[in-house]
Amino acid sequence: MSHSPEGASRPARPGTSGQAAQAGSATPPPRPALLRKRVLPFGIAGAVVLAGIGVHSAFATPSADAVVAEVYGGGGNAGATYTNDFVELANSGASALDLSDYSIQYLSGAPTATSKWQATPLTGSLAAGGRYLVGEVAGTGGSTALPTPDATGTIAMSATSGTIALVQGTDALTCVTAADCAADSRVKDLVGFGTAVVHEGSGPAAGASNTASVARGSALADTDDNAADFTAGDPTPQNAAGTGGSGPTPPPTSPPTSPPTSPPAAVKIHDIQGDTRVSPYEGKAVSGATGIVTGVRAYGSSQGFWFQDPHPDSDPRTSEGVFVYTGSTPTVSVGDSVSVAGTVSDYYPGGTTVGGQAVTEITKPTVTTVSSGNPVPAPVVLDDKEVPDSFAPSAGGGSIESLPLRPSEYALDLYASLEGMNVQIGSSRVVGATDPYSELWVTVKPKQNPTKRGGTLYTGYDAPNSGRLMVQSLIPTSTSAFPTADVGDTLKGTTTGPLDYNQFGGTYAIQARTLGTVKSGGITPEVTAKASSSQATIATYNVENLAPDNAQSKFDALAKGLVTNLRSPDVVALEEIQDNDGATDDGVVAADQTLTKLTAAIAAAGGPHYQWREIDPVNDKDGGEPGGNIRSVFLFNPDRVSFVDRAGGDATTAVGITGKGDATQLTASPGRIAPNDPAWDSSRKPLAAEFTFRGKKLFVIANHFDSKGGDQGIDSRFQPPVRSSEVQRVRQAILEHDFVAQLEAADPKADVVVLGDLNDYQFSPAVTSLTDNGKTLTDLVNTLPAAERYSYVYEGNSQVLDHILVSPDLDKRVDYDVVHINSEFADQTSDHDPQIVRLKP
Structure with missing residues (x-):
């Protein structure tokens, strides 16, 4: 898997290797009942395997x-x-x-x-x-x-x-x-x-x-x-000049007897919310907050209800709605008029360290129901006109929490100003398919960077697409199942409910009290064009932590994708092949059982009898799911191409280049590029190999760069968000670029294909460092029409993480295709779409 664009502050669920973290994986971690877990710190489930390790x-x-x-x-x-x-x-x-x-x-x-x-x-x-x-x-x-x-x-x-x-x-x-x-x-x-x-x-x-x-x-x-x-x-900060050290000096007072207790402040909801992202009443007791219940969440670990004052103030920055955290099934119903007392809390879903937005809540509540059956305050309609094009203000990388909200200028400010309020969207195009957690993404700005098949294209760090919204449901599943939708479908009619913040959403989420219905947009899984007999076909496919204990249905679906949708490529670079016992961390590193099961499924689907080449990693040194030992693998059809086996390649020996011109060759095939360099710590090492097709030599390098784990999300309260993981990927890219440059210097006519999950975008510093802005390698995704440049969908953004790059000697002799069979669909075999290039060496 791979981490999401900028989203990656979110820890990947155990087993992700790469996005988001985009995103590790762009797929969010499992969460109970789709919601926040308040008892354990965020990410602790993934850390349990580490807790027992002794001190070195x-x-x-x-x-x-x-x-x-x-x-x-x-x-x-x-x-x-x-x-x-x-x-x-x-x-x-x-x-x-x-x-x-x-x-x-x-x-x-x-x-x-x-x-x-x-x-x-x-x-x-x-x-x-x-x-x-x-x-x-x-x-x-x-x-x-x-x-x-x-x-x-x-x-x-x-x-x-x-x-x-x-x-x-x-x-x-x-x-x-x-x-x-x-x-x-x-x-x-x-x-x-x-x-x-x-x-x-x-x-x-x-x-x-x-x-x-x-x-x-x-x-x-x-x-x-x-x-x-x-x-x-008590904290006692002291600097080099000797200032401080004893803590702040309190004013002289008489010894207190029994400190007076301040009475709760009598407030309106808009007083609690204030005109910034955090409450001026944080940590304080309040009373007398009144309003109408607009939504009830009676499941999961974040049970409670939203209520809204039907008599707003004149300040558009101050929300009139707020969430009341009860921690158990609420005793109120939609339409109840209530008065609430409690303690105000700015709650950070996922914890403060991940950088997300705060949600202002009332905790430890005392709730008095005044009347029932009242009309719910009219919803604020979110549409193309209401939602600004600009996403978030900038604070030079600092926090925007203390900045007064500007809801008419920034979408993130608008959503913050409506936090907890009743909102509504009309018929909206689905830009992120229904996921296993019963949530989907729509856009309320249909003209904002549309893809050819109905998604929303992520075109740059400065264009995170402000119209995206997550949709979840407050409707019990016993009453109505959550709709299943693919990208390009329409959530038709009106969807209405309180606006909440969800750390997995990349923006805010409508907690739907009423849900639209799905109208199909008609997309179907693609089938790539047929190659001529004179073209070699090379593909890349991230198969998402494939292990022998996965269901046979996953192997069969992967086989169908390779045989039917990709038309049985001559060479396939696979990412995320796990070892023979999957996530069991017991020192096993061989993956022959995983590959035997996959190649058997391919043959059963009518495909070729693929052979494979790979290098087992050192146990637990290549990142990904602990114990999984994921690696890149080459499958090849021996009836179409020959693999040049050259001894000497292992997990820790660096492959080199010898010879000149037509005699140029790798010192080992397969071999790993600079496996001992710190750039590859806890990350997959590139796998280089030589093939021959009709007597012509092909150099192919399979990749799975470091994940986006640890990056701040595009919805972060720190703006612009920090992409801390980028540093390692840039180092990886430079190492590989130098290797390819050496290969091309030895043989300027060398046919080189570099491919795989680079966990970064075509415009990123890592990818442009690898290609040297197109001088050393051509990134083929840039040759597609702009609206077709994506292989992955995360948080409603269609984006590029997987790439096929070719040497200048090849870039005019190739046909390239991203084959959309996964990322746009609720029914996915992997979270990545495969890619294929047809070329004449």
């Missing part, structure tokens, strides 16, 4: 000078005094430490295989006996600024659980277990706190919260046991 012996050598002295992630949260998160360093040594090549890095407390570290580069030096303050992201709460930080970053730390590392170098760490982090010589000191999986010693430091940091004692003891070395207490 490398942590037995404590730092002799610089250490992490204090960690505080509660800055700006409810109850906090300080406005920012911070990390404080200290130096117990006798000499200053130059920090110009160091960074502070942060990892979530429950990392998955695709989790990414976030880094803040440091500058200056840490004096002997001195302190050094690193300020991180600000929240909306708190009253006291930090002492002037010595370095600043934009990391949004969790208040209660996470891992901080002092790292030599600024490249992001790749470890997600305590053992692997201990083995990384770049880690100078590491502190896990709360329930962090990655920590030193017997356990993480305990007690971190919105109001408490974890800190070493004055002696800076470092036994490499976080639980023993750190204690919780």
